[in-house]
Amino acid sequence: xxxxxxxxxxxxxxxxxxxxxxxxxxxxxxxxxxxxxxxxxxxxxxxxxxxxxxxxxxxxxxxxxxxxxxxxxxxxxxxxxxxxxxxxxxxxxxxxxxxxxxxxxxxxxxxxxxxxxxxxxxxxxxxxxxxxxxxxxxxxxxxxxxxxxxxxxxxxxxxxxxxxxxxxxxxxxxxxxxxxxxxxxxxxxxxxxxxxxxxxxxxxxxxxxxxxxxxxxxxxxxxxxxxxxxxxxxxxxxxxxxxxxxxxxxxxxxxxxxxxxxxxxxxxxxxxxxxxxxxxxxxxxxxxxxxxxxxxxxxxxxxxxxxxxxxxxxxxxxxxxxxxxxxxxxxxxxxxxxxxxxxxxxxxxxxxxxxxxxxxxxxxxxxxxxxxxxx
Amino acid sequence: xxxxxxxxxxxxxxxxxxxxxxxxxxxxxxxxxxxxxxxxxxxxxxxxxxxxxxxxxxxxxxxxxxxxxxxxxxxxxxxxxxxxxxxxxxxxxxxxxxxxxxxxxxxxxxxxxxxxxxxxxxxxxxxxxxxxxxxxxxxxxxxxxxxxxxxxxxxxxxxxxxxxxxxxxxxxxxxxxxxxxxxxxxxxxxxxxxxxxxxxxxxxxxxxxxxxxxxxxxxxxxxxxxxxxxxxxxxxxxxxxxxxxxxxxxxxxxxxxxxxxxxxxxxxxxxxxxxxxxxxxxxxxxxxxxxxxxxxxxxxxxxxxxxxxxxxxxxxxxxxxxxxxxxxxxxxxxxxxxxxxxxxxxxxxxxxxxxxxxxxxxxxxxxxxxxxxxx
Numbered sequence: 001x002x003x004x005x006x007x008x009x010x011x012x013x014x015x016x017x018x019x020x021x022x023x024x025x026x027x028x029x030x031x032x033x034x035x036x037x038x039x040x041x042x043x044x045x046x047x048x049x050x051x052x053x054x055x056x057x058x059x060x061x062x063x064x065x066x067x068x069x070x071x072x073x074x075x076x077x078x079x080x081x082x083x084x085x086x087x088x089x090x091x092x093x094x095x096x097x098x099x100x101x102x103x104x105x106x107x108x109x110x111x112x113x114x115x116x117x118x119x120x121x122x123x124x125x126x127x128x129x130x131x132x133x134x135x136x137x138x139x140x141x142x143x144x145x146x147x148x149x150x151x152x153x154x155x156x157x158x159x160x161x162x163x164x165x166x167x168x169x170x171x172x173x174x175x176x177x178x179x180x181x182x183x184x185x186x187x188x189x190x191x192x193x194x195x196x197x198x199x200x201x202x203x204x205x206x207x208x209x210x211x212x213x214x215x216x217x218x219x220x221x222x223x224x225x226x227x228x229x230x231x232x233x234x235x236x237x238x239x240x241x242x243x244x245x246x247x248x249x250x251x252x253x254x255x256x257x258x259x260x261x262x263x264x265x266x267x268x269x270x271x272x273x274x275x276x277x278x279x280x281x282x283x284x285x286x287x288x289x290x291x292x293x294x295x296x297x298x299x300x301x302x303x304x305x306x307x308x309x310x311x312x313x314x315x316x317x318x319x320x321x322x323x324x325x326x327x328x329x330x331x332x333x334x335x336x337x338x339x340x341x342x343x344x345x346x347x348x349x350x351x352x353x354x355x356x357x358x359x360x361x362x363x364x365x366x367x368x369x370x371x372x373x374x375x
Numbered sequence: 376x377x378x379x380x381x382x383x384x385x386x387x388x389x390x391x392x393x394x395x396x397x398x399x400x401x402x403x404x405x406x407x408x409x410x411x412x413x414x415x416x417x418x419x420x421x422x423x424x425x426x427x428x429x430x431x432x433x434x435x436x437x438x439x440x441x442x443x444x445x446x447x448x449x450x451x452x453x454x455x456x457x458x459x460x461x462x463x464x465x466x467x468x469x470x471x472x473x474x475x476x477x478x479x480x481x482x483x484x485x486x487x488x489x490x491x492x493x494x495x496x497x498x499x500x501x502x503x504x505x506x507x508x509x510x511x512x513x514x515x516x517x518x519x520x521x522x523x524x525x526x527x528x529x530x531x532x533x534x535x536x537x538x539x540x541x542x543x544x545x546x547x548x549x550x551x552x553x554x555x556x557x558x559x560x561x562x563x564x565x566x567x568x569x570x571x572x573x574x575x576x577x578x579x580x581x582x583x584x585x586x587x588x589x590x591x592x593x594x595x596x597x598x599x600x601x602x603x604x605x606x607x608x609x610x611x612x613x614x615x616x617x618x619x620x621x622x623x624x625x626x627x628x629x630x631x632x633x634x635x636x637x638x639x640x641x642x643x644x645x646x647x648x649x650x651x652x653x654x655x656x657x658x659x660x661x662x663x664x665x666x667x668x669x670x671x672x673x674x675x676x677x678x679x680x681x682x683x684x685x686x687x688x689x690x691x692x693x694x695x696x697x698x699x700x701x702x703x704x705x706x707x708x709x710x711x712x713x714x715x716x717x718x719x720x721x722x723x724x725x726x727x728x729x730x731x732x733x734x735x736x737x738x739x740x741x742x743x744x745x746x747x748x749x750x
Contacts, residue, residue: 020623120623180607180632181599187633188595191640194626195588197572202626213570217592220563224556232555238663246661248395248495250653251569251577255660257555258562265566278625285630286621288613 002072003083005032005059007099010136016094016129022119026108029133030092030099031055034075035083037139043374044139045081045088045367046130047071048147048154051222051280052272054098057090058083071148073355080364085371086143091130095121095279103275104205116202116275123150123287127157131165143370144168145306148352149319150280153287156327159304160289166306168370170363173316173352175323176297176330177288182318185225186281189218193274202275211274216265218277223264228315228348236260297330307337309366311359313351314344339366377447378458380407380434382474385511391469391504397494401483404508405467405474406430409450410458412514418749419514420456420463420742421505422446423522423529426597426655427647429473432465433458446523448730455739460746461518466505470496470654478650479580491577491650498525498662502532506540518745519543520681523727524694525655528662531702534679535664541681543745545738548691548727550698551672551705552663557693560600561656564593568649577650586649591640593652598639603690603723611635672705682712684741686734688726689719714741 008031015025032055037044047057049070058069058076075081075088092100095118103118134142145166147155152174159169178186193199193214200207236257240246246254253259293299308331312324321342331338341362345351351359383406390400407430412419422432424445433444433451450456450463467475470493478493509517520541522530527549534544553561568574568589575582599607611632615621621629628634668674683706687699696717706713716737720726726734 020621022623116625120625177613179604180611180613180630181602181604183613183630184595184599184607184632184636187630187636188592188599190625191595191637192567192592195591216570217563217567220559220566221596224559224563227556229554229556232559236555238552238555238558238666246395248397248661250491250495250565250650250657255555255558255562257559261559261562262566275625282625286623291613 002068002076003034003059004062005034005056005069007032007055009099010133012132016125016132018119018125019122020120024094024101024119027094027101028099029094029101029129031133032057032059032090034058034088035086037087037137038374041139042141042143043085043087043371044134044142045086045144045146046134046142046158047075047088047090048126048130048145048151049090049093050147050149050151052268053151054096055090055092055100056098058088070353074360074363080360081146081367082371085374086367089134089137091133093121093126094129095276095283097273097276102273103202103279104273113205114275115205118275118279120282121279122283123153123157124161126283127154127161130154131162141165141167143374144170144367146170146172147174148172149174149349150284153284157287157289159306159308160301163303163305167373168309169304169306170309170311170366171324171327172311173313173319173349174327175319176290176327178285183285185221186285189221190278190281192217192221193277199274202278204274210269212269215269215272215274215277216262219268219272220261220265223261225318226349228317228346230315231346231348232257234346297326298333301327301330301336302334304331304334304336309339309341309362311341311343311352311362313347313349314342315346316349316351318349377443377451378409378434379437380409380431380444382407382430384474385508387507391500391507393494393500394497395495399469399476399494402469402476403474404469404476404504406508407432407434407465409433409463410461412462412512413749416514417516417518418460418462418746419509419517420461420519420521421509421517421533422450422463422465423501423505423520423526424465424468425522425524425526427643428526429471430465430467430475431473433463445728449735449738455735456521456742457746460749461742464509464512466508468496468501469504470651470658472648472651477648478577478654479648488580489650490580493650493654495657496654497658498528498532499536501658502529502536505529506537516540516542518749519545519742521545521547522549523547524549524724525659528659532662532664534681534683535676538678538680542748543684544679544681545684545686545741546699546702547686548688548694548699548724549702550694551665551702553660558660560596561660564596565653565656567592567596568652574649577653579649585644587644590644590647590649590652591637594643594647595636595640598636600693601724603692603721605690606721606723607632609721672701673708676702676705676711677709679706679709679711684714684716684737686716686718686727686737688722688724689717690721691724691726693724
């Protein structure tokens with residue numbers, strides 16, 4: 001049984017300028033904290049989330065079964081990121097659908113739901129918003145910023161946007177930018193959503209409908225890329241859903257893998273916001289710190305002064321170890337302090353959320369050393 | 376400039392029993408032949424097609440620009456499969472939308488368009504239909520059966536269903552069955568089609584609409600799996616479609632890869648039949664010769680007596696070299712004659728349709744030796 005977590009909200013009346021040139025004002029950030037900030041506010045760890053996660057990183061909600069945070073196996077009292085010693089903060093990103101201001105909220109200028117008018121937000125914008133939240137919490141420097149996948153991109157961006165405010169960056173199962181194939185998968189998912197007749201150009205709320213067909217397809221595509229071919233074969237293989245006889249149907253479920261994907265798609269379409277899906281996949285597409293440096297990642301990372309831990313997983317084909325090694329190389333080219341672990345795990349991209357003894361040990365020992373620096 | 380090809384059609388009034396227990400009658404097969412059948416009908420090569428190809432394998436149609444057959448680089452006078460010496464036959468499979476009887480045709484019992492009522496057809500059914508066509512053409516034994524991808528599955532199945540009628544089987548970029556991941560991609564594509572409101576349960580013809588949204592998504596997913604990550608990065612990378620400035624939009628095209636995929640999807644949705652897409656992906660899912668042998672491929676292939684050439688491509692992640700090696704191993708376990716070439720090509724699954732000197736040379740020398748056996 002985990003500890004009780006309590007979500008909080010902070011209001012920001014001031015304008016947040018965005019990378020696109022647009023801006024947000026009168027926005028809220030939902031966040032949670034675990035552990036206790038020490039006297040000199042030096043033990044803070046910011047956890048950045050990926051596509052469909054939130055500020056609810058660890059703990060459970062009082063009276064709610066199965067309400068564990070998405071990284072509850074990693075973060076908490078006595079866990080690898082030990083909240084007995086560290087003060088951990090989870091923030092829901094702007095544009096999300098889990099509490100922070102997003103497309104489902106009201107535009108302060110018009111009083112109408114933002115919908116498709118919610119401005120495009122980038123990894124850099126999220127980091128700026130997170131930095132303001134930390135200022136309000138009285139944290140001027142993070143002991144560490146930590147994230148997996150898209151969360152890892154935010155951790156990396158922190159070290160470039162606010163180098164003096166980050167002592168350690170832990171970047172798990174991430175990449176310095178998306179490949180053409182990564183963008184391609186995002187684009188198919190977006191087209192499925194946008195061409196769903198229930199999308200109504202992103203203003204489906206006022207029609208009382210949700211583009212569930214598109215969301216289902218988007219989620220099914222996502223799930224395929226989160227898993228490795230090996231783990232799919234092991235979990236599902238060619239197993240039929242019912243009995244041993246084929247039904248010879250193009251539309252009925254025949255194989256277990258079909259049943260699993262349809263279930264995941266249906267579940268997702270019940271709670272996730274379609275505009276949020278577009279925004280978050282676009283933030284992924286756009287992230288590319290080397291872009292302003294003619295594609296030279298070494299030059300781009302020269303600004304970073306933090307110490308780094310990078311972790312990748314051998315069977316992750318979404319953000320393969322090769323992508324993490326690009327970051328490691330660019331940091332080493334800049335003579336930065338870098339630890340790198342390539343974990344031989346069968347679970348594909350999802351491995352960063354799962355229990356694996358070697359992975360947990362690497363994280364535990366790195367965060368132990370961070371905690372020791374505080375003493 | 377290639378030679379002129381002439382499509383032909385053969386009518387089959389008799390019943391074709393299908394693997395599902397259903398049957399077809401009064402069906403047509405569209406086919407083409409190139410070269411001349413020799414006196415003892417021993418120089419025939421059957422070419423089996425994959426998902427969106429047809430009986431138009433080689434040559435051009437008179438007066439039609441850009442009408443080259445889909446394997447015109449491989450097959451023709453003086454080409455690796457040399458029609459000066461070999462008599463090559465291309466057949467459009469049942470259920471397709473390019474001439475042979477399929478969902479767009481009339482059900483002989485009802486006089487209505489088949490639509491979703493077209494029976495599920497399998498690789499084995501296609502081979503049975505092809506065998507009947509060959510009987511009509513006076514061919515009792517093939518010098519070779521040849522196919523890539525799903526076409527390779529048909530070539531393999533020929534050696535099991537009609538072992539005595541095949542001297543050589545050439546199986547390119549294929550697999551002994553689909554993995555869970557392969558099925559998963561097919562299932563997402565099918566869901567996109569079936570949940571398109573214009574699908575109308577597969578009877579969209581009578582509504583005067585086509586489920587183009589679903590077809591577009593299906594094709595986009597397909598295209599991603601046909602290409603390698605490397606070739607996508609080389610061809611498109613993170614290149615923007617217009618200029619150097621980002622537009623910061625979730626719906627406008629920003630990257631070249633998006634433009635390419637949308638174009639491919641749009642083009643496909645203009646000519647491909649949605650029910651055919653469902654049928655052909657299901658035929659892929661179902662193919663599994665080891666299924667009746669408790670999953671033992673060696674036992675399954677014991678029936679084959681043909682000589683084999685297998686070819687795979689290093690960057691093909693749809694049907695990876697590992698899958699071809701499974702077939703090679705099972706054949707060797709049975710002490711069959713097998714040649715195997717693993718071509719180091721960057722183009723992914725699509726490589727089997729492209730010019731690559733090593734690939735072409737392997738094919739040429741194998742088919743040369745087949746032609747020499749005739750002399």
